[in-house]
Amino acid sequence: MKKNRTLIFLFMAPTVICLLLMYVYPVLRTVAMSFFRVESVTADMGLWRFNGVDNYVKIFHNSGFIISLRNFLAIWIVGGVITLALSLLIAVILTSKIRFQGFFRAAIYLPNVISAVALATMWVQYIFNYDYGLLNQLVTFLGFDKVRWLGTDAKLWAMIAAFIYGSIGYYMLIYISGIEGIPTDLYEAATIDGASKGKQFFRITLPLLKGIIKTTITFWTINAATFYLWSKLFSPVQTEGSTIVPVIYLYDTVFGGKGVVERDAGAGAAVGVVLTLIIIAVYIVTDKLLKSSDLEY
Amino acid sequence: MKKLLSIVLVAVMVLALGCTAFADGTEITYWSMWNEGEPQATVIAEAAEAYEAETGVHVNIEWKGRDINTLLSAALESGEDFDLFDDDYTRIGQVYAPYTYDLTEMAEAAGYEGYACFNNQAIAWAGYLNSLPEQPNVGGVFYDKAAFETAGIEAAPATWAEFLDACAKLKDAGIDPLAQDDAYCNFTFYYHLVRYLGEDGIAELRENGGWADNEKAVQAVQDLIDLVNAGYLAEGAPDAYPSSQNKIGLGLAAMVVCADYVTAEVNANTGTEVDWGMFNYPTVEGGASADAYMGANSLAIPSYSEHAQEAFDFALFLTTGEWGQKLADDCHQIPADPTNECTSLPGAVETLLAAEKPMSWCGELNTHPAWQTMRDMFVEMFEGKYESGAEFCAAMDALYE
Numbered sequence: 001m002k003k004n005r006t007l008i009f010l011f012m013a014p015t016v017i018c019l020l021l022m023y024v025y026p027v028l029r030t031v032a033m034s035f036f037r038v039e040s041v042t043a044d045m046g047l048w049r050f051n052g053v054d055n056y057v058k059i060f061h062n063s064g065f066i067i068s069l070r071n072f073l074a075i076w077i078v079g080g081v082i083t084l085a086l087s088l089l090i091a092v093i094l095t096s097k098i099r100f101q102g103f104f105r106a107a108i109y110l111p112n113v114i115s116a117v118a119l120a121t122m123w124v125q126y127i128f129n130y131d132y133g134l135l136n137q138l139v140t141f142l143g144f145d146k147v148r149w150l151g152t153d154a155k156l157w158a159m160i161a162a163f164i165y166g167s168i169g170y171y172m173l174i175y176i177s178g179i180e181g182i183p184t185d186l187y188e189a190a191t192i193d194g195a196s197k198g199k200q201f202f203r204i205t206l207p208l209l210k211g212i213i214k215t216t217i218t219f220w221t222i223n224a225a226t227f228y229l230w231s232k233l234f235s236p237v238q239t240e241g242s243t244i245v246p247v248i249y250l251y252d253t254v255f256g257g258k259g260v261v262e263r264d265a266g267a268g269a270a271v272g273v274v275l276t277l278i279i280i281a282v283y284i285v286t287d288k289l290l291k292s293s294d295l296e297y
Numbered sequence: 298m299k300k301l302l303s304i305v306l307v308a309v310m311v312l313a314l315g316c317t318a319f320a321d322g323t324e325i326t327y328w329s330m331w332n333e334g335e336p337q338a339t340v341i342a343e344a345a346e347a348y349e350a351e352t353g354v355h356v357n358i359e360w361k362g363r364d365i366n367t368l369l370s371a372a373l374e375s376g377e378d379f380d381l382f383d384d385d386y387t388r389i390g391q392v393y394a395p396y397t398y399d400l401t402e403m404a405e406a407a408g409y410e411g412y413a414c415f416n417n418q419a420i421a422w423a424g425y426l427n428s429l430p431e432q433p434n435v436g437g438v439f440y441d442k443a444a445f446e447t448a449g450i451e452a453a454p455a456t457w458a459e460f461l462d463a464c465a466k467l468k469d470a471g472i473d474p475l476a477q478d479d480a481y482c483n484f485t486f487y488y489h490l491v492r493y494l495g496e497d498g499i500a501e502l503r504e505n506g507g508w509a510d511n512e513k514a515v516q517a518v519q520d521l522i523d524l525v526n527a528g529y530l531a532e533g534a535p536d537a538y539p540s541s542q543n544k545i546g547l548g549l550a551a552m553v554v555c556a557d558y559v560t561a562e563v564n565a566n567t568g569t570e571v572d573w574g575m576f577n578y579p580t581v582e583g584g585a586s587a588d589a590y591m592g593a594n595s596l597a598i599p600s601y602s603e604h605a606q607e608a609f610d611f612a613l614f615l616t617t618g619e620w621g622q623k624l625a626d627d628c629h630q631i632p633a634d635p636t637n638e639c640t641s642l643p644g645a646v647e648t649l650l651a652a653e654k655p656m657s658w659c660g661e662l663n664t665h666p667a668w669q670t671m672r673d674m675f676v677e678m679f680e681g682k683y684e685s686g687a688e689f690c691a692a693m694d695a696l697y698e
Binding site for chain 1: 367479
């Protein structure tokens with residue numbers, strides 16, 4: 001069949017134009033903005049003043065941004081390891097023909113259906129509450145002093161724990177779909193050969209889920225980098241060092257915060273660029289470490 | 298089928314004509330910072346209906362919520378079609394000023410006076426009157442009158458010594474003296490520092506450091522550390538917002554340092570009607586300032602609005618007289634019209650009228666590059682992690698290295 005170049009162009013044009021206008025242009029504008037002194041995010045380009053890498057110097061000299069990066073790393077590494085490991089463990093258990101499988105799947109996935117606002121409120125106002133919270137009731141029942149779960153030392157970890165609770169179900173479902181795609185005859189053959197359940201997991205399940213694991217790591221990285229709502233809900237009045245994350249810092253830099261009218265869209269753009277570079281770096285490292293194999297599910 | 302189609306077409310034409318006729322009347326568009334269902338939104342919607350019945354001007358209200366500040370800059374810069382908006386008056390005065398209407402002549406023509414503290418500040422920032430307060434706020438110490446009565450405190454404390462005396466009496470009466478949530482630790486700290494140094498003195502420290510060498514700064518922090526060590530904070534304080542302030546509604550604590558909206562928050566959160574009193578943050582011996590925090594959510598008009606007069610008239614209709622009183626009563630807020638009565642917090646109007654220069658919300662520190670670390674340190678200080686004012690101030694100086 002003869003190729004009709006005009007027709008191909010016409011069919012592709014709407015998508016290409018949308019992509020250029022809604023994705024490429026904002027990305028290029030943001031990168032360019034990060035090298036200029038710009039007050040308002042929508043300011044006319046004629047008002048931009050070139051200031052080299054000053055925006056990057058500024059954000060890396062601001063304690064808010066440094067703390068936000070540290071918090072991001074804690075969420076990404078500690079939260080990531082716990083969430084992905086627990087999700088995988090639960091997925092393996094729930095695909096091993098245990099009783100009430102459907103119920104457990106639904107119960108563990110349930111927090112994903114509930115609004116994050118309601119979930120965070122439940123954790124902050126009920127579970128972590130100093131006076132009547134579930135955890136402190138347990139602690140006092142065991143004869144210990146009450147703990148300030150939302151004090152400056154513990155607030156980040158409290159937030160991460162709550163976020164993990166709300167995330168496990170989502171990753172569990174991804175792993176379950178991956179595990180269910182692995183042919184059962186592989187496990188049957190391994191069982192006949194005398195392989196234990198542990199060996200089957202490390203020699204069959206894990207290697208064949210490499211692609212899925214890579215995907216979940218990328219998803220988790222994006223989730224951690226764009227972590228916003230939970231931080232806002234754990235510090236509802238104004239941004240706090242214990243819960244600040246890069247996106248919150250970006251928001252405050254671009255729009256100002258409580259009692260702060262100073263705005264710096266250029267510095268905000270620099271934060272966006274740094275975050276993007278982090279996500280790209282994580283993807284490249286993950287891709288190198290978890291090399292794709294021919295056999296994956 | 299044809300008949301049915303004809304009927305539908307005729308109906309559409311009639312509707313279109315009706316809409317055209319409606320559009321012939323004046324319509325103003327108001328971008329509101331409130332959310333539908335909030336007490337303020339309910340009063341505003343009713344006021345808009347009453348205004349339309351009186352003047353024939355339809356007010357088209359778009360409820361934008363608190364994130365209106367993320368929309369306004371872009372909207373004003375691009376000349377978006379709206380005639381009235383509200384937001385924090387500090388942003389209106391400083392950020393949106395180039396795009397706001399000069400209300401001076403209209404205000405003079407209407408005989409509008411309002412609060413001098415807000416008007417003067419708006420003029421100082423923008424160069425002209427560019428906003429009308431809709432919800433004024435005042436900071437200070439808010440207390441439960443019943444708790445004071447139980448503890449036998451007859452007069453509101455005016456000095457730090459009297460304040461400590463009141464704390465001791467409250468503690469003896471079995472009531473935790475001061476509620477303190479983590480979200481407002483910076484505010485309490487800043488307030489106390491202002492008493493010793495004034496905002497100008499804080500600005501100097503912000504620029505050059507030297508906290509540990511400044512006796513007044515060290516003393517200010519020491520006062521607060523002594524307050525904590527004396528056990529005058531509510532149990533669990535600094536608690537996660539709003540747990541500690543709610544203790545006033547639950548009868549477990551007596552006072553809180555905040556702005557007046559804390560009273561409505563506590564009442565709503567705890568389902569109680571606390572009999573609130575308020576006094577200015579106590580002064581200290583040899584102190585530099587007795588200023589009180591003052592802020593406002595205000596109304597402003599885009600400079601390019603074609604219905605500026607109608608928008609101004611509606612803003613005045615809403616914030617003064619009968620509707621201004623209703624706004625104050627139904628929303629438990631300070632009236633925007635000083636001739637109205639403040640039913641939720643007696644004395645608040647007088648405090649605002651007497652003030653000349655408002656204290657900012659941590660304004661001299663919150664743009665410091667190490668502000669987030671400072672904020673955490675303020676909370677840690679209330680958590681009892683610092684032994685002395687000198688230790689705390691040395692840690693502050695370390696942030697400048």
